[in-house]
Amino acid sequence: MGQLDMDRFDQDLRNALERKSPSPGFEGRLTARLGQQEHRTRWWTAWRRPPLRWAAITVVSLLLLVGVEEWNERQKELEQGQLAKDQVMLALRIAGSKIRLAQSKVQDLSQK
Amino acid sequence: MALANAVPARAEASDFTLLVREHQAMVFSVAYHFLSDRAVAEEIAQDVFLELYQRLGKLQSAEHVVFWLRRVTVNCCIDAARRRKRRPEIQLEEAETPAAPTREGDPIRSERLRRLVASLPEKARMMVVLRYQEDLDPEDIAGVMNVPVNTVKSQLQRALNMLRQKAGNLK
Numbered sequence: 001m002g003q004l005d006m007d008r009f010d011q012d013l014r015n016a017l018e019r020k021s022p023s024p025g026f027e028g029r030l031t032a033r034l035g036q037q038e039h040r041t042r043w044w045t046a047w048r049r050p051p052l053r054w055a056a057i058t059v060v061s062l063l064l065l066v067g068v069e070e071w072n073e074r075q076k077e078l079e080q081g082q083l084a085k086d087q088v089m090l091a092l093r094i095a096g097s098k099i100r101l102a103q104s105k106v107q108d109l110s111q112k
Numbered sequence: 113m114a115l116a117n118a119v120p121a122r123a124e125a126s127d128f129t130l131l132v133r134e135h136q137a138m139v140f141s142v143a144y145h146f147l148s149d150r151a152v153a154e155e156i157a158q159d160v161f162l163e164l165y166q167r168l169g170k171l172q173s174a175e176h177v178v179f180w181l182r183r184v185t186v187n188c189c190i191d192a193a194r195r196r197k198r199r200p201e202i203q204l205e206e207a208e209t210p211a212a213p214t215r216e217g218d219p220i221r222s223e224r225l226r227r228l229v230a231s232l233p234e235k236a237r238m239m240v241v242l243r244y245q246e247d248l249d250p251e252d253i254a255g256v257m258n259v260p261v262n263t264v265k266s267q268l269q270r271a272l273n274m275l276r277q278k279a280g281n282l283k
Contacts, residue, residue: 013275016222026136
């Protein structure tokens with residue numbers, strides 16, 4: 001390829017690769033995205049501030065504590081209920097055995 | 113636009129807007145000529161400017177801004193090309209808006225040359241774009257792409273030889 005052809009080729013390549021503009025509204029779309037990014041950053045920055053973070057941690061901890069207390073109370077009630085049930089069953093068994101004893105004595109007497 | 117001093121830490125909106133207006137064609141075009149996809153090129157251009165907004169306080173001068181924009185655009189483009197992992201498909205030409213008054217030239221030949229450039233390997237393609245769109249010397253290209261100067265020279269030479277050969281077959 002002669003020098004003239006090379007120069008022409010270079011110019012053709014420059015023409016082909018000349019700068020082009022993005023489509024209309026590019027700046028507006030960019031501004032909109034910037035606004036969204038700023039909004040997200042504000043939330044994240046607020047969260048990173050110690051007072052807000054500690055407040056959130058405290059609230060969550062309190063809720064956990066209350067939840068644990070409630071659960072313990074419930075467990076106690078269940079245990080007490082089970083105990084009462086066991087006592088009733090024992091009373092019934094004792095009553096049952098006493099009745100059987102009384103029945104056998106009555107039978108003995110009636111046989112004599 | 114010349115920044116006489118370092119840009120203040122929190123960029124004034126107007127400064128940023130001026131920078132966008134001044135450099136949007138450059139950033140968009142590098143991405144477009146590299147990826148041959150207008151929509152992706154615009155997305156990349158937006159990402160680059162959003163990043164610029166966060167970084168403005170750290171940039172020292174107008175020249176540094178330009179260097180930074182080119183480097184970040186190049187990196188984003190190469191990442192995007194690797195994510196795609198396929199030959200870039202040339203989009204059917206939408207109405208293009210030249211950034212400057214259109215140079216004389218054969219639009220059909222230009223389109224064919226763009227397709228040839230798009231068929232180059234990624235790094236060589238970017239070197240050709242930076243050389244012929246931005247008029248950068250091999251030394252500047254090496255700085256932007258963070259590769260040795262000799263690598264730029266040899267890859268550029270090889271790419272141009274290939275393009276000339278194939279372009280010579282275009283009639």
